[in-house]
Amino acid sequence: xxxxxxxxxxxxxxxxxxxxxxxxxxxxxxxxxxxxxxxxxxxxxxxxxxxxxxxxxxxxxxxxxxxxxxxxxxxxxxxxxxxxxxxxxxxxxxxxxxxxxxxxxxxxxxxxxxxxxxxxxxxxxxxxxxxxxxxxxxxxxxxxxxxxxxxxxxxxxxxxxxxxxxxxxxxxxxxxxxxxxxxxxxxxxxxxxxxxxxxxxxxxxxxxxxxxxxxxxxxxxxxxxxxxxxxxxxxxxxxxxxxxxxxxxxxxxxxxxxxxxxxxxxxxxxxxxxxxxxxxxxxxxxxxxxxxxxxxxxxxxxxxxxxxxxxxxxxxxxxxxxxxxxxxxxxxxxxxxxxxxxxxxxxxxxxxxxxxxxxxxxxxxxxxxxxxxxxxxxxxxxxxxxxxxxxxxxxxxxxxxxxxxxxxxxxxxxxxxxxxxxxxxxxxxxxxxxxxxxxxxxxxxxxxxxxxxxxxxxxxxxxxxxxxxxxxxxxxxxxxxxxxxxxxxxxxxxxxxxxxxxxxxxxxxx
Amino acid sequence: xxxxxxxxxxxxxxxxxxxxxxxxxxxxxxxxxxxxxxxxxxxxxxxxxxxxxxxxxxxxxxxxxxxxxxxxxxxxxxxxxxxxxxxxxxxxxxxxxxxxxxxxxxxxxxxxxxxxxxxxxxxxxxxxxxxxxxxxxxxxxxxxxxxxxxxxxxxxxxxxxxxxxxxxxxxxxxxxxxxxxxxxxxxxxxxxxxxxxxxxxxxxxxxxxxxxxxxxxxxxxxxxxxxxxxxxxxxxxxxxxxxxxxxxxxxxxxxxxxxxxxxxxxxxxxxxxxxxxxxxxxxxxxxxxxxxxxxxxxxxxxxxxxxxxxxxxxxxxxxxxxxxxxxxxxxxxxxxxxxxxxxxxxxxxxxxxxxxxxxxxxxxxxxxxxxxxxxxxxxxxxxxxxxxxxxxxxxxxxxxxxxxxxxxxxxxxxxxxxxxxxxxxxxxxxxxxxxxxxxxxxxxxxxxxxxxxxxxxxxxxxxxxxxxxxxxxxxxxxxxx
Numbered sequence: 001x002x003x004x005x006x007x008x009x010x011x012x013x014x015x016x017x018x019x020x021x022x023x024x025x026x027x028x029x030x031x032x033x034x035x036x037x038x039x040x041x042x043x044x045x046x047x048x049x050x051x052x053x054x055x056x057x058x059x060x061x062x063x064x065x066x067x068x069x070x071x072x073x074x075x076x077x078x079x080x081x082x083x084x085x086x087x088x089x090x091x092x093x094x095x096x097x098x099x100x101x102x103x104x105x106x107x108x109x110x111x112x113x114x115x116x117x118x119x120x121x122x123x124x125x126x127x128x129x130x131x132x133x134x135x136x137x138x139x140x141x142x143x144x145x146x147x148x149x150x151x152x153x154x155x156x157x158x159x160x161x162x163x164x165x166x167x168x169x170x171x172x173x174x175x176x177x178x179x180x181x182x183x184x185x186x187x188x189x190x191x192x193x194x195x196x197x198x199x200x201x202x203x204x205x206x207x208x209x210x211x212x213x214x215x216x217x218x219x220x221x222x223x224x225x226x227x228x229x230x231x232x233x234x235x236x237x238x239x240x241x242x243x244x245x246x247x248x249x250x251x252x253x254x255x256x257x258x259x260x261x262x263x264x265x266x267x268x269x270x271x272x273x274x275x276x277x278x279x280x281x282x283x284x285x286x287x288x289x290x291x292x293x294x295x296x297x298x299x300x301x302x303x304x305x306x307x308x309x310x311x312x313x314x315x316x317x318x319x320x321x322x323x324x325x326x327x328x329x330x331x332x333x334x335x336x337x338x339x340x341x342x343x344x345x346x347x348x349x350x351x352x353x354x355x356x357x358x359x360x361x362x363x364x365x366x367x368x369x370x371x372x373x374x375x376x377x378x379x380x381x382x383x384x385x386x387x388x389x390x391x392x393x394x395x396x397x398x399x400x401x402x403x404x405x406x407x408x409x410x411x412x413x414x415x416x417x418x419x420x421x422x423x424x425x426x427x428x429x430x431x432x433x434x435x436x437x438x439x440x441x442x443x444x445x446x447x448x449x450x451x452x453x454x455x456x457x458x459x460x461x462x463x464x465x466x467x468x469x470x471x472x473x474x475x476x477x478x479x480x481x482x483x484x485x486x487x488x489x490x491x492x493x494x495x496x497x498x499x500x501x502x503x504x505x506x507x508x509x510x
Numbered sequence: 511x512x513x514x515x516x517x518x519x520x521x522x523x524x525x526x527x528x529x530x531x532x533x534x535x536x537x538x539x540x541x542x543x544x545x546x547x548x549x550x551x552x553x554x555x556x557x558x559x560x561x562x563x564x565x566x567x568x569x570x571x572x573x574x575x576x577x578x579x580x581x582x583x584x585x586x587x588x589x590x591x592x593x594x595x596x597x598x599x600x601x602x603x604x605x606x607x608x609x610x611x612x613x614x615x616x617x618x619x620x621x622x623x624x625x626x627x628x629x630x631x632x633x634x635x636x637x638x639x640x641x642x643x644x645x646x647x648x649x650x651x652x653x654x655x656x657x658x659x660x661x662x663x664x665x666x667x668x669x670x671x672x673x674x675x676x677x678x679x680x681x682x683x684x685x686x687x688x689x690x691x692x693x694x695x696x697x698x699x700x701x702x703x704x705x706x707x708x709x710x711x712x713x714x715x716x717x718x719x720x721x722x723x724x725x726x727x728x729x730x731x732x733x734x735x736x737x738x739x740x741x742x743x744x745x746x747x748x749x750x751x752x753x754x755x756x757x758x759x760x761x762x763x764x765x766x767x768x769x770x771x772x773x774x775x776x777x778x779x780x781x782x783x784x785x786x787x788x789x790x791x792x793x794x795x796x797x798x799x800x801x802x803x804x805x806x807x808x809x810x811x812x813x814x815x816x817x818x819x820x821x822x823x824x825x826x827x828x829x830x831x832x833x834x835x836x837x838x839x840x841x842x843x844x845x846x847x848x849x850x851x852x853x854x855x856x857x858x859x860x861x862x863x864x865x866x867x868x869x870x871x872x873x874x875x876x877x878x879x880x881x882x883x884x885x886x887x888x889x890x891x892x893x894x895x896x897x898x899x900x901x902x903x904x905x906x907x908x909x910x911x912x913x914x915x916x917x918x919x920x921x922x923x924x925x926x927x928x929x930x931x932x933x934x935x936x937x938x939x940x941x942x943x944x945x946x947x948x949x950x951x952x953x954x955x956x957x958x959x960x961x962x963x964x965x966x967x968x969x970x971x972x973x974x975x976x977x978x979x980x981x982x983x984x985x986x987x988x989x990x991x
Contacts, residue, residue: 072979072980074984111945112877152943156943166936166940171932175932179925181906
């Protein structure tokens, strides 16, 4: 029940923030902040104390919470929400980045701040729903519904080319989403043939034996929807536009959590529902992953627009997630989960930085920056930290993630690993290039810009601590995700070249 | 006729006596407000009376009409849609001279739609069709005597008349082959007859073309944008939802009762036209900057989606689900379309060019009229089939029906069509969200609180159908058993 309450709280918080604008233009920000903090505290408070000992639900031991209410019995659709370690991790990430997004929009948004914060909170609610829904219909519903507030965020508060970007973002996701709906319905009807009753519940559809050809097409429907969102090469073209044109908070949410819904979908639905087909498909998926890593990095280097550069770097980093998922062994999967979290934090920080720069300089063009370190040393230091995090400096979360992915991938596809490892070098090239262009060199003496204030420093510091923690002591995160990873490994058909390392060993490898 | 028969026909009787009452009232005192209110009351009463009629159902009343719960459900739907149209048009017609007859015509048109819902015989089909069409010719041009509505009405009169005549000729040929005009008797006759097979093909083509014209299926759609554009917005809503819905209802009944699904060629052609309509309708809608024309093309696409149902019905195992999907779709589509056109009525108030609603006119509506804009957004999202709206559940129903029959080509056309469709619905939403500094001249909107309450109720019902559709689903299943 508390999961439903969580989503409703965010929705209601949005309504409240919207209407509070009438009282005072500053109030929506505080309302939104309060709503997210209260939701976060509520979530943490409602967690059962000893998680592993509390197998509330007979379905599977590792579900922390499970809720099932009848909704549309006609189609076997239920309001089914469940939370395991992975969902918990991602929901907490969502709420934390929600706080960052609110912080980053604090001074930036003057036009209708109430509606802005409302859309922000509704996006968060939709994303939380995606991470918690275990009825495929409900999952699809959240998947689509979270688009609308995000669309409005880009379309109303975006930058110069917002209508194009918002439209492209919506159409890409919606068109691929419709294919997923088709796949979901096909799967449910196969379930009807097998179990004798129509049901959209994840647990009823797991382990269906499907005709290989049908399974292939159905799997593709899911895969396409998730890789468009991830995004994987060649479905990434919406991302640079959407990220660049979105307001800062929108970019933070897009890069930080909306991309993770794609990764989560692959991990939770696409692979477990079609294990055999996914196994056959793995080489193609890994090929797309490597292509994304290299292509994203090369294009990132070619950008002169600060936000666009970060956007393309996301394409590159999310390629590692795809690689990790389809390498399909413990290390690689751990790396993929780690990357979801670490990339969420580091990219959110970079987008917040980009937004702060744009707010101060009214440009995103790095050619017109330069020497900012002298005028805003705090910004420079933050940029430095997150740039090296993004290039994978050991000791920070991204390194652990990418290293684990490469380690796991090596056991399966050594040559691909060699190519993917180039991504680490190219990441260093574009990250340092960005830093050099924007922050070093001769400063423009006429330029006056304020440095980060306390609010912005606080947000930055929080993300720095998070990345350091993920880099130095990733074990809690890996432990949370462990049950999912184990169940996924158990699904791998046949002998899988699993690198049998104790989970503890992975943590110490950083 | 027994009392039972009268009870079963209660909605039609209420409408007929209501129309007479309206005529007398107009002859006695001319007052548009009074006539409008009276018409709305009559229509609501007729809608409610189908509850009493349902107690007598199912009952065959004369060979012409069958009062079953399928017919009565659509009677309620059409009457309520007519009542909403009457209320929405009140402001519209009050400016013309002698506008009272508008409401009389509206009641008659609704009655025609209800007759079509009851029809199980070619004679009642034609009666209903003509009652509906002839009232519509006048309704289109009546309230606003300028060039655009007049052109629309004449276009519709000529083309629709030709379509009716074509269908009539087709039925005549069918009669010559089977010697009967009842739907199920035609089905039997077709099975038995060995003579006169040569006329069956032209008969089928003519009947299908005539009805497809009324549904504006590609390639019989050319009248649609001009007529939608020219007609007053509430009438367009009525035309798009009730007039098309009624024809689809009777078409489905004809196919089911006469078991035309055994003619696989016919069903294949239907499927082909469905694909054309989905793709062409959506593609042409992309090009429109006039919102009414855009909605006209989108309605072509929606009829295309709906025609999928006829294909699914070919397999008798999936028939129940397909019919259920069709009914749900029609209910959702009617509510959404009426709401969308009702909101357009409220948005456009420039008396000289009221029929011509450009995208520019809704620019920045979110900031000028937040409530109207939010309602409009929900209506558009429902048309686009986004979750939490009735339109989504309707589309979900169709996808389920089509998957159950493995109609992959139709499904992919549905996906392709809906994906294209997103663009033009979103474009309206984008225009509505444009900031004050981005749009030019301010356009005023009507402060019609009744219209607002009505639109609000419609939107609420769209959301309700989208969030809690189970009770309607169960009701439909009960009807179809």
